[in-house]
Amino acid sequence: MTKLAFLREVLLTLESAHLSRLMRTLDSPQRAHVTCDGRDLLMLASNSYLDLSGDPDVKTAAAQAVLEWGVGSGGSRLTTGNTGVHEQLETALARFKGSDAALIFNTGYMANVGIISSLCGQNDAIFSDELNHASLIDGCRLSKANVHVYRHNDMSDLERAIRDSGFDPSHARGLVISDAVFSMDGDVVNLPQLMGLAEKYHLLSMIDEAHATGVLGATGRGTVEYYGLQSKPDILMGTLSKALGAEGGFVCGSRDLIEFLKHRARSFIFSTALAPASTVAARTALEILERHPERVQSLRRNIECFCDALAQEGIPTQSQSAIVPIIIGDEQLAVSVSQRLFADGYFISAIRYPTVAKGKARLRVALMSSHTETELRGAARAIARALRQERELTRTP
Numbered sequence: 420m421t422k423l424a425f426l427r428e429v430l431l432t433l434e435s436a437h438l439s440r441l442m443r444t445l446d447s448p449q450r451a452h453v454t455c456d457g458r459d460l461l462m463l464a465s466n467s468y469l470d471l472s473g474d475p476d477v478k479t480a481a482a483q484a485v486l487e488w489g490v491g492s493g494g495s496r497l498t499t500g501n502t503g504v505h506e507q508l509e510t511a512l513a514r515f516k517g518s519d520a521a522l523i524f525n526t527g528y529m530a531n532v533g534i535i536s537s538l539c540g541q542n543d544a545i546f547s548d549e550l551n552h553a554s555l556i557d558g559c560r561l562s563k564a565n566v567h568v569y570r571h572n573d574m575s576d577l578e579r580a581i582r583d584s585g586f587d588p589s590h591a592r593g594l595v596i597s598d599a600v601f602s603m604d605g606d607v608v609n610l611p612q613l614m615g616l617a618e619k620y621h622l623l624s625m626i627d628e629a630h631a632t633g634v635l636g637a638t639g640r641g642t643v644e645y646y647g648l649q650s651k652p653d654i655l656m657g658t659l660s661k662a663l664g665a666e667g668g669f670v671c672g673s674r675d676l677i678e679f680l681k682h683r684a685r686s687f688i689f690s691t692a693l694a695p696a697s698t699v700a701a702r703t704a705l706e707i708l709e710r711h712p713e714r715v716q717s718l719r720r721n722i723e724c725f726c727d728a729l730a731q732e733g734i735p736t737q738s739q740s741a742i743v744p745i746i747i748g749d750e751q752l753a754v755s756v757s758q759r760l761f762a763d764g765y766f767i768s769a770i771r772y773p774t775v776a777k778g779k780a781r782l783r784v785a786l787m788s789s790h791t792e793t794e795l796r797g798a799a800r801a802i803a804r805a806l807r808q809e810r811e812l813t814r815t816p
């Protein structure tokens with residue numbers, strides 16, 4: 420046995436459980452239509468919900484930023500990597516979210532890991548939704564705090580978990596964390612009740628708006644706008660990499676929170692600052708979103724149209740977000756349906772364990788504001804057909 424033989428064993432086990440991963444190669448920008456492995460496809464799997472990743476104005480601004488600032492930022496924000504464009508983006512984000520201040524991280528993943536591990540330590544308590552994103556889970560692990568997982572979006576189970584934990588705010592910090600829009604189910608956190616419980620039990624509240632920014636609320640400002648709340652969670656985190664089509668993560672909150680994170684969040688401190696071009700791209704995308712809230716409304720119309728079309732095909736679904744999951748269950752079936760759709764001209768991802776629980780495999784459709792009604796109705800028909808055909812195949816021995 421060689422030292423590395425276990426690698427092959429693990430890979431073979433994954434293969435026999437239909438859990439091998441395949442990376443498709445795109446030959447075009449991330450827009451509503453893409454070319455991939457030599458085919459033209461309707462993109463129904465992208466997080467670029469407002470189709471801003473390949474937007475001409477965003478591209479021009481980023482290209483000009485390269486000419487003006489160069490490519491890499493050359494250092495951590497705390498050493499040499501901080502520029503005016505980083506600060507302008509933070510100002511714009513804070514204004515957009517109605518917060519006092521903001522801080523950008525290199526990715527949403529790094530934001531979550533850095534925020535949680537700096538705010539909480541060994542004696543503290545974190546209450547975390549069972550379907551929270553992996554980056555939140557990893558932040559919890561890194562913090563070494565006591566993590567109490569509550570049932571998905573179940574606020575009475577959250578209250579039970581808080582009581583059972585014996586959390587005492589006079590001796591420790593407490594933090595409740597949730598995705599705003601759950602990334603594989605597309606449902607929305609019960610924010611009013613979550614914030615009520617956070618208030619009642621003296622817990623900090625943190626919401627991850629990765630899939631809510633640019634999507635929820637009439638102007639895409641996220642969950643606070645969606646629910647019309649007067650107050651905000653203490654920590655509002657989001658990404659620049661999804662609806663805003665660029666890359667990076669951010670957090671909005673009080674000035675003290677942001678100052679604290681600059682001093683303590685290790686993923687902020689010990690990593691080279693985001694490239695100026697990415698920063699400018701995100702700011703330009705944010706400006707477009709602020710000037711054109713009708714993009715958010717187009718996305719909303721598309722969500723309604725697509726769910727309606729699926730229902731007409733006998734697949735009842737609903738979603739408040741750009742994510743429309745079609746639960747299939749069996750891992751192999753989900754993959755074969757997705758492959759058939761690919762051959763039919765649709766890029767739709769099959770999501771399997773470990774991203775979702777075993778036996779909960781699904782197609783995860785992600786909509787864009789720029790899809791047309793004709794395209795979406797065609798996609799719903801193709802999905803229903805592919806499902807029927809693949810189910811037939813698995814039935815015949």
Ligand SMILES: *Cc1c(COP(=O)(O)O)cnc(C)c1O
Nearest residue numbers: 526527528552554602629658660
């Ligand atoms: C994508 C995602 C992240 C990570 O953001 P990146 O910028 O891609 O690193 C964090 N949280 C949630 C809920 C996400 O969906």
